[in-house]
Amino acid sequence: MICRRPDRRVSSAARWARIRYWGWRTGHQAITLVTGAPTLKDGAPAWEVGVRRVLLLNITYEPLTTVGLHRAVCLVLGEKAEVVHDDSGGTVLRSASIILATPSVIRLRRYIRVPYRSRVPLTRAALMRRDNYLCAYCGSAADTIDHVVPRSRGGAHVWENCVASCTRCNHRKADRLIEELGWKLRWDPHAPRGMHWRLIGAARDGDPQWATYLAATTAA
Secondary structure (H helix, E strand, C coil): CEEECCCCCCCHHHHHHCCCEEEEEECCEEEEEECCCCECCCCCECCCCCCCEEEEECCCCCEEEEEEHHHHHHHHHCCCEEEEEECCCCCEEECCCCEEECEEEEEECCCCCCCCCCCCCCCHHHHHHHCCCECCCCCCECCEEEECCCHHHCCCCCHHHEEEECHHHHHHHCCCCHHHHCCCCCCCCCCCCCCCHHHCCHHHCCCHHHHHHHHHHHHC
């Protein structure tokens, strides 16, 4: 991925409008994300565009996972996937020779068999998604993870003993048990199950157009 930052020598009035250019080289094409937004005198867009995710479907329209925009563009231009839905915001990708609508949902052109996992890998990102990015102790925004039974007291690093936590609660709890503090968990921690564990919390990240596909995985 090619990332170019604009020249820092800009006027004070335009200083708030600095932006990254996100570009990709796929074959001989160089793709750059733009928005059609107002531009500065040097041609730079007037606000930053965040890197987004794209929902990836199997050829059967079964949702598999989400991928970065860079990966999604490579799959489409490499003819390994096709665009099902364009970005609802109307953003486009431009190069010297083509203009491509930013994909929101793409579908693979051949079937991918998804291996069944009896146990979902425990990662920080997946745990945060499971707990909806909320602290299991106080309900505020979480920014770390905590072991309900501290490791120093024999607690295991497993789904059932890990929760999302805010820094304040994490520090207050330290190596004590919640019973010693008179605290209660707001929900019972459990291990995610099913084939679609990679989509935990995806509805909070994506385009509303994803809802139709994610509803089926929620019901499963």
